[in-house]
Amino acid sequence: MTAAFTADAARALGGPEWLARRREVAVERLADVVWPTPSEEIWRYSRIDRLDLGRYRPFAAEELGAPGDERAPGGGPWAAEAGKHAGMIVVRDGRVVHHELDPALEAKGVRACGIATCEDDLVSTLIGRASSRSEDAFTVLHDAFLAGGAFVHVPAGVVVENPILVLHWCEGDGRASFPHTLVSLGEGAEATVLDRFGSPDTDHLVDAVTELLVEDNAHLRYLTVQEHGSRTWHLGFQRAHVGRDATLRTSAVALGGDYARLRSEALLTGQGAESDQLAVYFGDGEQMLDFRTLQDHDAPNTRSDLLFKGAVEDTARSVYSGLVHLRPPAKKANASQTNRNLVLTEGASAESIPNLEIEANDVRCSHASTVGPIDDEQLYYLESRGIPPEEAERLIVLGFFDDVFERLPVGALTRGLRRSVVDKLEHARARR
Amino acid sequence: MTASSNGADHVLRISDLHATVSRHEILRGVDLEVRTGEVHALMGPNGSGKSTLSHALMGSGEYEVTRGSVTIDGEELLGLPTWQRAHHGLFLAMQYPVEVPGVPLESVVGAALEARGAVPADLHERIAAEARAVGVPDALLRRGVNTEFSGGEKKRAETVQLAVLEPRFAVLDEIDSGLDVDALRDVARRVYALAKDRQVGVLAITHYARLLAELRPDRVHVFLAGRIVKSGGPELADELERTGYEGIAAELGIDELTVGRPAADADPFGDPTIGSNPFADPLA
Numbered sequence: 001m002t003a004a005f006t007a008d009a010a011r012a013l014g015g016p017e018w019l020a021r022r023r024e025v026a027v028e029r030l031a032d033v034v035w036p037t038p039s040e041e042i043w044r045y046s047r048i049d050r051l052d053l054g055r056y057r058p059f060a061a062e063e064l065g066a067p068g069d070e071r072a073p074g075g076g077p078w079a080a081e082a083g084k085h086a087g088m089i090v091v092r093d094g095r096v097v098h099h100e101l102d103p104a105l106e107a108k109g110v111r112a113c114g115i116a117t118c119e120d121d122l123v124s125t126l127i128g129r130a131s132s133r134s135e136d137a138f139t140v141l142h143d144a145f146l147a148g149g150a151f152v153h154v155p156a157g158v159v160v161e162n163p164i165l166v167l168h169w170c171e172g173d174g175r176a177s178f179p180h181t182l183v184s185l186g187e188g189a190e191a192t193v194l195d196r197f198g199s200p201d202t203d204h205l206v207d208a209v210t211e212l213l214v215e216d217n218a219h220l221r222y223l224t225v226q227e228h229g230s231r232t233w234h235l236g237f238q239r240a241h242v243g244r245d246a247t248l249r250t251s252a253v254a255l256g257g258d259y260a261r262l263r264s265e266a267l268l269t270g271q272g273a274e275s276d277q278l279a280v281y282f283g284d285g286e287q288m289l290d291f292r293t294l295q296d297h298d299a300p301n302t303r304s305d306l307l308f309k310g311a312v313e314d315t316a317r318s319v320y321s322g323l324v325h326l327r328p329p330a331k332k333a334n335a336s337q338t339n340r341n342l343v344l345t346e347g348a349s350a351e352s353i354p355n356l357e358i359e360a361n362d363v364r365c366s367h368a369s370t371v372g373p374i375d376d377e378q379l380y381y382l383e384s385r386g387i388p389p390e391e392a393e394r395l396i397v398l399g400f401f402d403d404v405f406e407r408l409p410v411g412a413l414t415r416g417l418r419r420s421v422v423d424k425l426e427h428a429r430a431r432r
Numbered sequence: 433m434t435a436s437s438n439g440a441d442h443v444l445r446i447s448d449l450h451a452t453v454s455r456h457e458i459l460r461g462v463d464l465e466v467r468t469g470e471v472h473a474l475m476g477p478n479g480s481g482k483s484t485l486s487h488a489l490m491g492s493g494e495y496e497v498t499r500g501s502v503t504i505d506g507e508e509l510l511g512l513p514t515w516q517r518a519h520h521g522l523f524l525a526m527q528y529p530v531e532v533p534g535v536p537l538e539s540v541v542g543a544a545l546e547a548r549g550a551v552p553a554d555l556h557e558r559i560a561a562e563a564r565a566v567g568v569p570d571a572l573l574r575r576g577v578n579t580e581f582s583g584g585e586k587k588r589a590e591t592v593q594l595a596v597l598e599p600r601f602a603v604l605d606e607i608d609s610g611l612d613v614d615a616l617r618d619v620a621r622r623v624y625a626l627a628k629d630r631q632v633g634v635l636a637i638t639h640y641a642r643l644l645a646e647l648r649p650d651r652v653h654v655f656l657a658g659r660i661v662k663s664g665g666p667e668l669a670d671e672l673e674r675t676g677y678e679g680i681a682a683e684l685g686i687d688e689l690t691v692g693r694p695a696a697d698a699d700p701f702g703d704p705t706i707g708s709n710p711f712a713d714p715l716a
């Protein structure tokens with residue numbers, strides 16, 4: 001199954017010694033990895049049985065270019081769309097090709113650079129803190145072929161006002177790439193990070209890992225936007241550690257890909273830690289968008305909130321499966337989990353499976369989940385004002401997503417993302 | 433086609449209208465004519481089919497019209513989709529306005545006017561002014577229309593939309609229900625002004641005399657069991673107040689007041705609301 005993903009191929013990727021050693025350990029684990037099937041709960045309803053790893057091979061070192069060999073001038077239109085930003089890392093096929101940072105922040109110890117090229121020892125000590133214990137086979141594969149990736153670090157007490165951009169572009173038919181985003185906020189630090197993924201219409205496998213380390217009293221806002229081409233596969237694994245009285249607001253917008261999966265986990269490790277997880281997804285054509293979430297409370301007085309909203313059209317499918325886990329130490333924890341889905345055409349479908357596991361006392365916990373078509377009464381109401389049905393539908397769908405769009409960080413992007421939703425709606429309608 | 437060109441005299445004509453819900457006949461031959469600038473009141477007991485009439489006019493898919501016609505200036509509306517009926521000048525303020533999360537009132541009215549090809553440059557200001565006239569606070573305008581509005585707030589929001597869209601004919605289905613005393617006065621005055629100054633033709637469905645005192649209807653119609661059984665001037669409302677619907681029914685020799693499908697084990701006349709004084713005004 002892993003024909004092209006050999007130890008030799010991993011070894012040839014080069015980079016710093018610690019990174020090569022890390023790959024070697026993962027390659028060894030890879031030999032024993034059990035590749036998932038939909039019979040495993042965490043892969044239920046997924047398309048994983050359609051994945052033929054033999055169809056892909058990793059990039060060779062000479063294709064990626066030597067670490068530090070920065071070619072691209074900047075982030076192009078994506079950088080412009082994000083508005084004012086404090087720094088930017090451009091990643092092609094998993095390797096950093098450009099990075100920049102406001103010098104005033106650099107002087108304060110902020111880092112926005114490549115994992116393979118960063119001179120700080122910090123990166124080698126932090127990498128894997130959140131992800132290395134993952135049992136996900138694709139995290140092991142990722143670690144075995146990790147050639148670089150983005151590193152964002154904000155030292156204790158430093159506040160970064162404008163967003164830091166991480167822009168990933170994945171290209172190449174029959175190739176696999178392994179983008180990694182490592183964000184670490186020291187005690188009391190504050191930052192906003194945009195992690196944006198795209199690819200052309202190529203048969204490409206993206207095996208991505210994001211680690212968000214939020215120390216005590218720190219505040220991280222994180223937005224990931226996925227706009228892959230229609231043949232790209234995306235397997236995303238994201239895990240956050242949130243310390244005492246720290247807050248994490250993660251959000252995801254998923255629009256592209258053939259099969260695109262995001263496993264998003266928030267571990268509330270310190271007393272009073274808070275996390276908000278938001279998502280907007282819209283699937284059309286034959287797409288499948290797949291989300292697995294975990295709100296993991298392991299300390300008292302922790303609070304988590306989750307709101308995932310999606311729509312599917314044509315014969316697209318979506319899966320939301322989420323777990324709220326209140327472990328024994330999570331006294332007085334408060335957790336809520338909401339997933340709502342609009343199924344816009346008969347051929348489309350959405351699965352929604354919220355789950356609770358409560359092992360702590362004196363907690364508050366709620367969950368809600370809905371799957372259904374656009375409400376006829378709402379359509380009728382708008383039409384009664386003289387709004388044609390197509391426009392009424394557009395308003396209702398945008399209105400449905402509004403409470404998530406409103407709360408996304410990087411406000412400069414919101415208008416364009418709303419536009420993308422409308423475009424998908426209109427394209428799908430043209431095919432009806 | 434634009435709704436605001438009310439200068440000339442227009443007529444909404446409903447003839448022999450029959451409609452069914454899940455094959456049960458609710459409307460049983462409604463005849464009514466409303467001209468622009470006129471105010472008509474329609475009164476009838478719960479379950480007699482008043483809201484069904486309003487939805488049949490607007491073209492809700494819930495009801496099937498089996499006979500009759502509805503025209504504006506001779507042009508047939510039946511068979512047209514709901515939104516086109518609105519473009520022909522019809523507006524319905526619903527008894528139960530629908531919550532549309534994330535779509536604020538201004539987006540609704542903006543899209544409604546854009547579809548008619550006429551969005552005024554000062555739309556925002558006009559909405560703000562109309563909202564002030566009936567006491568709709570700004571915060572409400574920012575929310576999805578009707579979303580988590582109180583009953584009275586929904587009726588005020590319907591009035592704002594009515595005033596900005598300025599249709600030729602407005603069917604107001606219990607626009608007064610849920611309104612507090614002050615709001616009832618504000619809403620009624622706004623509707624009255626639209627009828628008299630802007631020549632909107634009004635068909636006001638209501639249970640309460642208080643609204644009629646402000647609206648000063650030209651005609652009052654009594655609606656029993658799916659049709660208009662008696663019409664008259666404002667004095668008919670006074671008669672109703674004395675006799676109740678049962679008095680009118682007895683006078684006309686009608687023995688059925690409502691059209692609800694009788695439950696197997698229940699006498700439809702067992703409904704305690706029927707025959708009671710329709711003017712038991714909860715605000716009085």
Ligand SMILES: Nc1ncnc2c1ncn2[C@@H]1O[C@H](COP(=O)(O)OP(=O)(O)OP(=O)(O)O)[C@@H](O)[C@H]1O
Pocket residue numbers: 453454458476477478479480481482483484485494527691692693
């Ligand atoms: N969608 C429906 N399905 C089944 N029955 C319906 C439906 N809509 C209306 N009905 C029935 O038709 C009858 C007339 O209802 P309608 O809402 O028109 O009454 P109304 O005169 O407006 O009453 P009210 O004064 O209480 O508002 C009632 O018995 C009602 O239960």
Ligand SMILES: [Mg+2]
Pocket residue numbers: 482483484527605
């Ligand atoms: Mg009614």
